[in-house]
Amino acid sequence: MQRMTYRVKVSTLRAKRRLSYLLRPSKRTLNLKSNLVPSIPYSPSARFSKTKKLVQLSSIALLSLPADSLTTMKAQVPAYNKVMLQKTLIIAAVPGDSTYFATDGFQHGFGYDLVRGYADELGVGIELKAYASDKAALRALQSGAADMALTTASSQLKNQLELSSINVSCGYDTSLTDNGLNPKVSWTFKQADDPLSQKASYFLCDRIKLESTQSLAAFYNQNLLKDAYSQQHFKKTLTEKLPDYQSSFKKQAKDYNHDWELLVAMGYQESHLDADAVSPTGVRGIMMLTNSTAEAMGVADRVDPLQSIGGGARYLEEMKSTFQDVPQTDRIWFALAAYNMGPNAIKRIQKHLDSDGINDKNWANIYNYLSENKASNSRYEQCMQYVSNIRSYIETMKMQTV
Incomplete structure (x- = not known):
């Protein structure tokens, strides 16, 4: 392990020296200019060759960097930061009696109203994108087209896509089922450690908020015309x-x-x-x-x-x-x-x-x-x-x- 570490360090050092040597000003060019000697004619092929060499050496230097450096370079910006910067929470949702309705000019629904409450607490607006299936909505979240998803997707599907999810009832499923709502209605996020997900968990599972959620479930009771x-x-x-x-x-x-x-x-x-x-x-x-x-x-x-x-x-x-x-x-x-x-x-x-x-x-x-x-x-x-x-x-x- 020590030998491998030493070789990586040496390789990195050599790559840096090569880049430094190549990029430093040419003494010959400086002397020519100082002596007012006519400059060498411009050659596109020579410039291309030099650029190609720069790219090759840069690649060597990049590959020589330790693995943790590459990970840092690829770190993703948390969804929370993006939401707060753009002042908009983008929701991927599937229409349904437990998620949301869109009826001639206004959107409403049990899940949607909960999301609006969360957006109000964050101080941002909402942009809702409708999808035909749970999988399509979750794929949109996975690809970055949405910040969170509002669905009734199965745990198996969410686990398969490696997504983090919060049940909106926080385990009090009877408050939903008693009102004819789907107990699987949930908010899903790309990363469990994203502040957007963590704050959502605190928001939904707060004791006072749970009481409000149960009242909201009663308002959206779906049993009225079931008999x-x-x-x-x-x-x-x-x-x-x-x-x-x-x-x-x-x-x-x-x-x-x-x-x-x-x-x-x-x-x-x-x-x-x-x-x-x-x-x-x-x-x-x-x-x-x-x-x-x-x-x-x-x-x-x-x-x-x-x-x-x-x-x-x-x-x-x-x-x-x-x-x-x-x-x-x-x-x-x-x-x-x-x-x-x-x-x-x-x-x-x-x-x-x-x-x-x-x-x-x-x-x-x-x-x-x-x-x-x-x-x-x-x-x-x-x-x-x-x-x-x-x-x-x-x-x-x-x-x-x-």
Whole structure:
């Protein structure tokens, strides 16, 4: 071993001497210039020969370096550094009921909302790249096309690709399975020792964050239309009643800048698309408007389908405008909650969260507050169910699972 080390050192030293000798100024050239003797004519072939020799000698010197020097030269920049420098977290994700949905202008989903929370903590934005399969998303991560992956890939596949992974439930899988979510949903990183991966682990597995994750899982509950009765009732309503009102939903959605299927989901939640519906409290019509709301929205006849849908669409637009400072991805949930419970009730919750140093413009935090305090206020539980149900209906229509 000593002899081999000595030969490497000697070889390195000789290579350096050769390079030094070759690169030092020629005495003959200096003398010619100092004596004002005409310079030697330029020769491309001679210059090429000299360059070739330089490359050969440089290669010899490089190969003579110790192995640890080469490793240092090839060291990769941590993904965390790149993310913080570019202020963007690039996610390779596979669409699904446990990862994310992309529905006409905004992205949401259980896994996606968790990623947004992490990005907010890092102070960076998100760029989501969709892939058709777990393997394709993980390959993108492996190649450097993404900083992390959001998938439900098997441990076998992730191990095969030599990637590091964190289960978003941190071992509390029942919090996902009880809500119909895939317990394998995870965040995957290229290196386990990358700060991006290590910080993600602390973020997900913090005790307070775990409670928030469990509440978020309840919001994204996928069991609502899993039982046969609910599924058949929803499908029957869309088949038999929606055709009579579909043109009205589309017209009012266009007039007030909404997704028409979102309005359908609201109408189903409010009245099961029954134009003559009346509640014990006196609200009426497809969108179940109160007298005061109908008057404010210019609705003269609450049981007239077109007027009722128009009144609901206009009121929802006002709620969206009220929460203009909320990021678009969460604004629709705020607007729906305000539609159900009133904007001032939501603003009071925001004020309470803000006083505790909690982000009051994040829907997961609002939903968690509703969940924690529903025992003392029945309206909170009603609001939670209202928004969750509409989310489920619109996802079901978009995914065409009925």
